[in-house]
Amino acid sequence: MIEMRLADVAAVVGGRLHRTGGDERVTAVEFDSRAIAPGGLFLALPGERVDGHDFAAAAMAAGAAGVLAAREVDAPSVIVPPAPRSGLASMAGTYLADSDPDGSGAAVLAALARLAGHSVAALPDLTVVGVTGSSGKTSTKDLLAAVLDPLGATVAPPGSLNNELGLPWTALRADAGTRHLVLEYSARGPRHIATLAAAVPPRIAVVLNVGSAHLGEFGSVGAIAVAKGELVEALGPEGVAVLNADDPAVASMATRTSARVVTFGRSRTATVRAQDVTLDAGRARFTLVGPAGRASVALRLVGEHHVGNALATAAVAFELGATPDMVAAALGSAVPVSRWRMEVTDRSDGVTVINDAYNANPESMRAALAALVAHGGGARRIWAVLGLMGELGDSAADAHAGVASAARDGAVDELLAVGCPAYGVPPEDGATRVRHVAGVDGALAVLRAELGPGDVVLVKASRAAGLDRIATALTTALPAGTS
Numbered sequence: 001m002i003e004m005r006l007a008d009v010a011a012v013v014g015g016r017l018h019r020t021g022g023d024e025r026v027t028a029v030e031f032d033s034r035a036i037a038p039g040g041l042f043l044a045l046p047g048e049r050v051d052g053h054d055f056a057a058a059a060m061a062a063g064a065a066g067v068l069a070a071r072e073v074d075a076p077s078v079i080v081p082p083a084p085r086s087g088l089a090s091m092a093g094t095y096l097a098d099s100d101p102d103g104s105g106a107a108v109l110a111a112l113a114r115l116a117g118h119s120v121a122a123l124p125d126l127t128v129v130g131v132t133g134s135s136g137k138t139s140t141k142d143l144l145a146a147v148l149d150p151l152g153a154t155v156a157p158p159g160s161l162n163n164e165l166g167l168p169w170t171a172l173r174a175d176a177g178t179r180h181l182v183l184e185y186s187a188r189g190p191r192h193i194a195t196l197a198a199a200v201p202p203r204i205a206v207v208l209n210v211g212s213a214h215l216g217e218f219g220s221v222g223a224i225a226v227a228k229g230e231l232v233e234a235l236g237p238e239g240v241a242v243l244n245a246d247d248p249a250v251a252s253m254a255t256r257t258s259a260r261v262v263t264f265g266r267s268r269t270a271t272v273r274a275q276d277v278t279l280d281a282g283r284a285r286f287t288l289v290g291p292a293g294r295a296s297v298a299l300r301l302v303g304e305h306h307v308g309n310a311l312a313t314a315a316v317a318f319e320l321g322a323t324p325d326m327v328a329a330a331l332g333s334a335v336p337v338s339r340w341r342m343e344v345t346d347r348s349d350g351v352t353v354i355n356d357a358y359n360a361n362p363e364s365m366r367a368a369l370a371a372l373v374a375h376g377g378g379a380r381r382i383w384a385v386l387g388l389m390g391e392l393g394d395s396a397a398d399a400h401a402g403v404a405s406a407a408r409d410g411a412v413d414e415l416l417a418v419g420c421p422a423y424g425v426p427p428e429d430g431a432t433r434v435r436h437v438a439g440v441d442g443a444l445a446v447l448r449a450e451l452g453p454g455d456v457v458l459v460k461a462s463r464a465a466g467l468d469r470i471a472t473a474l475t476t477a478l479p480a481g482t483s
Ligand SMILES: Nc1ncnc2c1ncn2[C@@H]1O[C@H](COP(=O)(O)OP(=O)(O)OP(=O)(O)O)[C@@H](O)[C@H]1O
Pocket: 133, 134, 135, 136, 137, 138, 139, 140, 160, 186, 208, 209, 213, 305, 306, 308, 309, 340, 341, 342, 356, 358, 359, 363, 364, 365, 367, 368
């Protein structure tokens, strides 16, 4: 962030100073008192178990410059006014939910958003690149960080910090030396992306796809498309909208923006496209074609779905001055950064485990199954260990049945459904054996007894299903080779 005095922070967020004249220098913002370093501004946020206001003294002991708080604490601080239940505060209200009965957390988050917007606006050499979509935001964010960093210092969030806390927190990590700020804009409801984009507006906005993640909250895929398109609506005429030409719900967002539109995809009409896509053990190779020429790309990430993520990344990089060769080289050396997304471990006994237990929705399930089968390459026994896909509302039963049938059509040999009867039973004559186990321990019992050399196993479910325990147990039981 730009360096600010505590008094400047108070002015920007509309707060009042408490126990200070406001001369302290603020150079960073932290919500975890253990992460505070000298110059840090500590955000006092209510949590499920503890209230950040109780940690103000610990933050000061760690060298904090002050505290951003909703009520008076015994420290130099900026006390923010109650936030009206609109805009970011109402969004934050849903995020903090039960842990924020009096709206104090929402008020601190609203102040944080203002601070982030102020700091980013004061950095004229910074380009904000925003990413949204139903699947692949974090993967694309990681690819963007890998490809843009050689062009100029790049800040991107660790993991999936993409909500009303993580997004402004990440934005405040950009300083005068930063050239690119990559942000994920996520939504659990209408106007969430618009609200985040109003706080920290992107200049280049990528929309990856419109799928059925969070369908339960949104009600329809059409409503999800409306929400994802809020990111390109936030662009001005100087902006660039990077849209997926292969997804009609995304391509049609071109009419919803005043920005210049660049498209990516497999389609021949896309501005940035992939030709001659082949898979090698599930890893894609293709010819990257852009306005400035072409180059051969060999991805190290597993899954054909990464072709789209890589093309979106290339389209952004071309806008920022990269050549096709630079982009191809950076894409080809990018390795998985964020955990539990198609993380491949080759065990010393010849079993391969693909840990995609971070999250799941019908589209990412299909993408992961396709990658699994491609990785298996026909000769290996293929296992899909699948758990519940959450937040799908009324479509849940059909969605699980559809994934089970995709697994059967895709030549999965063994489908192990964990705590999820919705995957159903296969037709008698099917080549896929479908078994149901009640939970993680039951699944591990089957897998430990039956996995043999050459088998390849995908583990995937929504985060809440906790299937990461299966993947972790499978990969730590034996020494791992390289992935
Ligand atoms: N372009 C894509 N199309 C379909 N599935 C994808 C795509 N990119 C990634 N996936 C799948 O979705 C999973 C989640 O990827 P990632 O974490 O990048 O998405 P995300 O949009 O950040 O998700 P979340 O909203 O849960 O944070 C991956 O492990 C992979 O299985």
